[in-house]
Amino acid sequence: MGERLRAARTARALSLRELAGRLGVSPSLISQIETGRANPSVSTLYAIAAELDVSLDELLFNDRRPPEPAAPIRAGVAMSGTMTQAPPVQRADSRHTIRLASGVTWERLTTLSEPGIEFLHVTYEVGGASSPPDAFQRHAGHEWGYVLSGRLQVRIGFEEYVLEPGDAISINSSIPHRLATIGDQPVEAIWFVLGRAQFDAQTLIGENLTGRD
Numbered sequence: 001m002g003e004r005l006r007a008a009r010t011a012r013a014l015s016l017r018e019l020a021g022r023l024g025v026s027p028s029l030i031s032q033i034e035t036g037r038a039n040p041s042v043s044t045l046y047a048i049a050a051e052l053d054v055s056l057d058e059l060l061f062n063d064r065r066p067p068e069p070a071a072p073i074r075a076g077v078a079m080s081g082t083m084t085q086a087p088p089v090q091r092a093d094s095r096h097t098i099r100l101a102s103g104v105t106w107e108r109l110t111t112l113s114e115p116g117i118e119f120l121h122v123t124y125e126v127g128g129a130s131s132p133p134d135a136f137q138r139h140a141g142h143e144w145g146y147v148l149s150g151r152l153q154v155r156i157g158f159e160e161y162v163l164e165p166g167d168a169i170s171i172n173s174s175i176p177h178r179l180a181t182i183g184d185q186p187v188e189a190i191w192f193v194l195g196r197a198q199f200d201a202q203t204l205i206g207e208n209l210t211g212r213d
């Protein structure tokens with residue numbers, strides 16, 4: 001990821017200091033991510049992707065789904081399903097995986113990048129969270145989550161929910177939100193995000209609900 005981040009940054013003629021300034025983080029953090037000595041938090045990752053105008057899959061896994069041929073039409077109805085250039089099955093032992101800061105691991109559940117879609121198996125370690133305690137993330141789109149194990153605290157704006165195994169949640173991603181493990185058991189969940197697009201990266205990091213409308 002670090003090499004792809006550096007390539008995307010230099011392609012846009014941005015220095016470490018310029019990119020860090022736009023994101024509201026330190027240049028040393030960007031440098032450490034580029035050299036593989038640190039991983040970004042979920043909120044920082046979203047902000048980097050938005051600022052550099054790249055997809056998360058391009059940044060994390062260096063791939064994108066190739067253009068597909070037009071779907072065949074039968075009896076006036078376009079056919080879809082598994083008629084694609086990519087294999088339809090993602091095997092458990094070959095998932096693309098990335099460990100982010102604050103004890104969060106993402107495993108992609110699609111064989112290739114799906115434009116506008118993130119379909120993930122997410123693990124929050126004990127003490128893991130999507131952002132620091134006093135910060136929230138927000139981005140374009142909508143997301144749905146389903147908890148497989150553990151207890152997950154979800155804060156959406158000023159509301160707080162606790163999800164247990166079998167619980168599901170729907171979140172308007174433009175509302176500041178934060179996810180965190182509760183208790184001494186890791187959380188495993190399935191997460192689906194639809195329509196994440198470029199967003200003002202400065203709003204994604206360190207957003208404190210007590211200081212903003």
